Structures are given as structure tokens and as C-alpha cells.
Amino acid sequence: MKRHLEALLRQALIDAITAGELPVDRPPPFTVEVPADLKFGDLATNVALVLARQAGKPPRVVAETVLARLRDPSGWLASAEIAGPGFINVRFTPAFWRMLLAEALAAGDAYGRSDTGAGRRVHVEFVSANPTGPLHVGHGRGAVLGDVAARLLEAAGFQVEREYYVNDFGRQMDVLGRSTWIRYRQLRGEDVQLAEDAYPGEYLVDVARALAAEHGEELATASEADAIARCRDFAARLLLAGIREDLARFGVRFDRFVSERALHTDGVFVRARAALPPDLLYDEEGALFFRTTRFGDEKDRAIVRGNGEPTYFGGDIAHYHYTLGRGFDGLVNVLGADHHGYVARLRAVVAGLGFDPALLRVLLVQLVNLIRAGEPVRMGKRAGEFVTLREVMDEVGVDAARFFFLLRKADSPLDFDLDLAKKQSTDNPVFYVQYAHARIASVLRQAAEAGIELHPDPDLARVGDAEIEPLRVLVTFPDVVEAAARDLEPHRIVFYALDLAAAFHRYYNQHRILTDDPATTQTRLALVQCVQRVLRAALGIAGVQAPERM
Structure with a gap:
């Protein structure tokens, strides 16, 4: 919808500039938005405000010049008025709304998709939970936000690769190995206790049982170091399989799982270190540091410990060297809000490796608070210290879980009401x-049973004020998808779906779809069929089913 007015305004600006009425070289960037209150019109633009300083004229004078040059060959504009300091408010005629509905009908299932991305390649890394336990609800929110961000980017014409980076190297894996080893020994009847830093969840008892079933007593005769290493590898493999199973059930797919351990084994960290300019590295007390402060970080970061082992951040350098070397035009990383301080150092890695740090965009995800009967839910049944994603899926279902995780902006904490879901x-x-x-599907079934067929090119002459209310929401779908992809705001898609559903329910409750007048029936069937198609598309981007019956 916005692009139509933008085109008219841009032509008016070109005409005014060519005539010498606006002393500027070219039209500036400006915005066209739906006003918060429809009493101000269908769309509003700030074009006169952003042009005023450049043109050396008051905004309202610029607005008058633009309106004097505004041409409307198709009869779309019912009115165009100057408001406040220089906004231009526009109202459209029924002919405009009929044209937009016809466009949506003609586009079919492709409505809302665009080629804005022009096939540019974007790498989206999300979830990337350590394979040391099952996914919890926080991972679930990050999974949905990353998945929907990827779907939005694809709908906007980008070529997307989804990656799960498996942090299977470092101290947390050693803790996993020792924790599993203790659980294995406890199953054999030994009186041993978990260390304070061990993973306490009951899920490791299940892992230890599977380990014992596969290896029997052979671990009992191995050296402790060998037994712990084998416990680590077995547990990581089993837990990662469970993670992949949960993600598949949750409708989240990945194009590749990249192992941090494999990157180290393959020498990627060594090559990444060599790719950093020497002046960005220095030794201090036996450790190797990267001058991340040169790129805006608050302090320099160690990448190799005094014992020669890479730090966690050192592993990130290897990962980014590997990823950037595959020619992506953009990187998106979905991280927990506790990683807020990590963003600057990741951008430093991108810059240090010779790339534009603006390539990297980070989506920070805030915490999830589960609520049942008005009270917080803090403990799960098997994980020990948290509620797992699997438990939530079992309780409320995949559709509700995905939708509810999208009900707030990523950087806002989310209260997830299990009873409401x-x-x-x-x-x-x-x-x-x-x-x-489903309600629209029922209407379409009733029409078919009555022998009413929707014409492939219906006459939309009966589009009136009643139809314009749901149309106002319907035709913003392409703008919503494009903006949500551009700004990495997946929540917008469910907000839009709720707005469109509300507009449809109001329309349905006030107006018969199947009427005694064939022309009116055709117009209304065309409208609700288009609403259904767009609802299905919006739910599809959210990864939620669109049922035909309920």
C-alpha cells in the first residue's frame, strides 16, 4: 500500500525539483506510515519535514509545493491535506482499495513476498545451545525468533542458511563428562556424589543408563581420564540427538550443524589466528590477547590461555573465520540477553578479519517467565533447574508454544501463560x-455447497466502507513482511495476524458473506478468500498451522 503513495510523492518531488520550485538535487529519503489514529487519514508522510532544511523553506510551504505537483491519474486520492508542522495526510477513494484487493487476488500465494533481498546470502545462527542438557524454554523462544527471522528474510527475497553452532569444546564438556561418569558409577552401586559444579538434572541418569546399556562394565576397567572422555562424547552425542529431535518437532530446521570441536581439530583456529593482523595481537602473562578495544569493545580479550588452550572467545574467532570465508552478504546471530556485552567483541572479530562489522546483526532475546494459575513455574520434571521446551510442547502444543513465544519483542521479557495457551x-x-x-474455510464450504463459485476475476465494484476496514489491514501485509525482515522483528508477524483476524471477525459478525445479491456475494467472497490466504501466509511464516476446521 505504501509504495503506491511513495511513487506518487516521488514523481511530485521530481516535477517540483525540475521546475525549480524546490532547490535540491534529488528527492530525499522519506517515510510513509499508517497514522496511529485513522482520523488523520489512511496514510501520512513526513516528506515536507525532511526536505525543509535542505530546501531552505518552512515545512508547510514545502508541503504546499508537493501537493500542488501531486498528480492522481488513477483517481486514488480522496483528499491530501497538510497537518501540524508539515505532515501530509492522505485519504483514498474506494477505487484505490478495489485496486489493492485485485492486486492481492492476482498475486495468490505469492502475496507478501518480494525480491527486496535480491538473492543476497544471509547466514542465520540461532539456538546453538551447549549439548550438555535438554533445551529449556529460553532456548525455545530463541529457536522460534531465529526460525521466523529466517522465514521473513526468505519471504523478502534473501537466500538464507540456518546454522546451529555446536559448542562441544571446552570446560563445559569436561564437566558433562565428569557428571555422566558419576551417574554411571552411581548406577553401578558406588557411593559417589556429584561435584558442586556438576550438571544436576535427572536427565543425566537416563544418559548413564543408555551408556551402561551400550558399554556394560567396560568403562569400569578404563582409566578415569579415558572413561570421562568416553562419557563426555557419548553424552554429547545423545543429548544433541535429543536437541535435534525437539527442534524438528518444534518446526525448526537447520541447514547445518557446525561442531566447535571439529573446527579445532581441522586447524581452523590456527588459520583464523593467522588471518588476524599481527598488530591486533599481543602477549600478556603468557596469554594471547586480541585488541578488541580498537573496534569499540570495553577491554581487550584473551583468545589463548596461558596453558595454550583457546578461550571461548578464541573459538568464536575460528567460527567467524570459517563462516565469513563462505561468502555471505550478511550475518544474523540470535543470542540470549545475557550476551549483551558480547556483541562488541563479535563485531570486533568481523572487523579484525577484514570485513565490515555492519555485516553482523545481533538479535538479543530476553527471558521467558512461565505462569500457571497465576504463579511462576520454576522447576521442570527432569532437568532439575529449569522447564524444558519438550515439557512446554507436551503441555500446550507446538502451535501455541510458537505463537506465544512471538507475543513480545525479542528484547522484552515474556510472561507465558500456560493456562491461556x-x-x-x-x-x-x-x-x-x-x-x-477456519471460519473462512467454513464460509467457502457453504458457498460450494450452495453452488456458488468465486469468479477467477471477480467484479469488485461492491467494495464499500464495510469492506474497507478489513482491507486496510489486509493490504499492509507486504509492508509488514518487508519491515519485519528489514528490522529483524519477528513478533510483527503475529501482531499483524491478530489485527487481521480481529478485522475479519468484526466484519463477519456485522455482515453476511453469502447474500441474496450475486454481485455483493462475489465481492465479499473475494475479500474473505484473500483474508484467509494472507492469514495462512502469516501463520506459515510464524510456523503455525492454519486449520480448515476447529
Whole structure:
């Protein structure tokens, strides 16, 4: 919808500049937005405000010049008025809304998709949880946000690769090995206790049982170092398999799983270190440091410890060297909010390796607070210290879990009401949207049973004020997808779905779709079919099913 007005305004600016009425070289960037209150019009633009200083004229004078040059050959504009300090508010005629509905119908299932990305390659890394335990609800939120960000980028014409970076190297893996070794020995009847830094969850008892079933008593005769290493590798493999199973069930797919241990084994860290300019590295007390402060970090970071082992950050350098070497045009990393201080050093890595740090965009994900019966839920049944994603999927289902994880901006904490997510009523936001889709499916079935076929090129002459309300929401879908992809704001897609579902429910409750007038019926069927198609597309981007019956 916005692009149509943008094109008219841009032509008006070109005409005014060519006529010498605006002393500027070229039209500046400007915005066209839906006003917060529709009493100000259907769309509003700040073009006169952003041009005023450059043109050396008051904003309202610039606005008058633009309006004097605004041409409307198709009869789209009902009014265009100057408001406040120089905003231009525009209202459209029914002809404009009919044209937009016809465009949406003609586009079919491709409506909302664009070639904005022009096939540019974007690498999206998300989840990347250590294979030391099952996924918890925080991982679940990050999984959905990363997955939907990738889907949005694809809808906007980018070529996306999804990656799970497996942190299977370092101290946390040694702790996993020792914790599993203790659980194995406890199953054999030994009186041994978990260390204070061990992983306490009951899930490691299951891992130890599987280990004993596969290896029997042979570990009992191995040296402790060998037994712990074998416990580590077995547990990591089994836990990663469980993670992959949960993600697949959750509708989250990855194009590749990259092992940190494999990068070290393959010498990638050594090559990455060699790729850093020597003046960015220095030794201090036996450790090797990277001058990340040159790129805005608060302090320099160690990449090799005094014992010669790479630090966690050193592993990141290897990973980014490996990733950047594969020719991506952009990188997106979805991280927990506790990694906020990590962003500057990751951008330093990108810059240090010779790339534009703006290539990297980071989506920070805040915590999830589970609520049941108005009270916080803090403990899971098997994990010991947290509620697993699997438990939430079992309780509320995949669709509700995905939708609810998207109900707040990524950088805002989320209260997840488990009772609400299970409700089969319109109080439940995912039910509310799915019910709109199913309700339209019912209308279309009724039409088919009555022998009413929707014409492939319906006459939309009966589009009136009643139809314009849901149309206002419907036709913003391409703008929403493009903006959500551009700004990496996956929550926008479910906000939009809720708005469209609300507009449809209001329309349905106030107007008959199948009427005694064939022309009106055709117009309304075309509208609701298009609403259904867009709801299905929005739910598809969210990874949520669009049921035909409920």
C-alpha cells in the first residue's frame, strides 16, 4: 500500500525539483506510515519535514509545493491535506482499495513476498545451545525468533542458511563428562556424589543408563581420564540427538550443524589466528590477547590461555573465520540477553578479519517467565533447574508454544501463560487467529455447497466502507513482511495476524458473506478468500498451522 503513495510523492518531488520550485538535487529519503489514529487519514508522510532544511523553506510551504505537483491519474486520492508542522495526510477513494484487493487476488500465494533481498546470502545462527542438557524454554523462544527471522528474510527475497553452532569444546564438556561418569558409577552401586559444579538434572541418569546399556562394565576397567572422555562424547552425542529431535518437532530446521570441536581439530583456529593482523595481537602473562578495544569493545580479550588452550572467545574467532570465508552478504546471530556485552567483541572479530562489522546483526532475546494459575513455574520434571521446551510442547502444543513465544519483542521479557495457551476460546490469541482461518474455510464450504463459485476475476465494484476496514489491514501485509525482515522483528508477524483476524471477525459478525445479491456475494467472497490466504501466509511464516476446521 505504501509504495503506491511513495511513487506518487516521488514523481511530485521530481516535477517540483525540475521546475525549480524546490532547490535540491534529488528527492530525499522519506517515510510513509499508517497514522496511529485513522482520523488523520489512511496514510501520512513526513516528506515536507525532511526536505525543509535542505530546501531552505518552512515545512508547510514545502508541503504546499508537493501537493500542488501531486498528480492522481488513477483517481486514488480522496483528499491530501497538510497537518501540524508539515505532515501530509492522505485519504483514498474506494477505487484505490478495489485496486489493492485485485492486486492481492492476482498475486495468490505469492502475496507478501518480494525480491527486496535480491538473492543476497544471509547466514542465520540461532539456538546453538551447549549439548550438555535438554533445551529449556529460553532456548525455545530463541529457536522460534531465529526460525521466523529466517522465514521473513526468505519471504523478502534473501537466500538464507540456518546454522546451529555446536559448542562441544571446552570446560563445559569436561564437566558433562565428569557428571555422566558419576551417574554411571552411581548406577553401578558406588557411593559417589556429584561435584558442586556438576550438571544436576535427572536427565543425566537416563544418559548413564543408555551408556551402561551400550558399554556394560567396560568403562569400569578404563582409566578415569579415558572413561570421562568416553562419557563426555557419548553424552554429547545423545543429548544433541535429543536437541535435534525437539527442534524438528518444534518446526525448526537447520541447514547445518557446525561442531566447535571439529573446527579445532581441522586447524581452523590456527588459520583464523593467522588471518588476524599481527598488530591486533599481543602477549600478556603468557596469554594471547586480541585488541578488541580498537573496534569499540570495553577491554581487550584473551583468545589463548596461558596453558595454550583457546578461550571461548578464541573459538568464536575460528567460527567467524570459517563462516565469513563462505561468502555471505550478511550475518544474523540470535543470542540470549545475557550476551549483551558480547556483541562488541563479535563485531570486533568481523572487523579484525577484514570485513565490515555492519555485516553482523545481533538479535538479543530476553527471558521467558512461565505462569500457571497465576504463579511462576520454576522447576521442570527432569532437568532439575529449569522447564524444558519438550515439557512446554507436551503441555500446550507446538502451535501455541510458537505463537506465544512471538507475543513480545525479542528484547522484552515474556510472561507465558500456560493456562491461556491451552484455552480453546477466543481469549487465546493463537486460537483467535486460527479460528478466523477456519471460519473462512467454513464460509467457502457453504458457498460450494450452495453452488456458488468465486469468479477467477471477480467484479469488485461492491467494495464499500464495510469492506474497507478489513482491507486496510489486509493490504499492509507486504509492508509488514518487508519491515519485519528489514528490522529483524519477528513478533510483527503475529501482531499483524491478530489485527487481521480481529478485522475479519468484526466484519463477519456485522455482515453476511453469502447474500441474496450475486454481485455483493462475489465481492465479499473475494475479500474473505484473500483474508484467509494472507492469514495462512502469516501463520506459515510464524510456523503455525492454519486449520480448515476447529
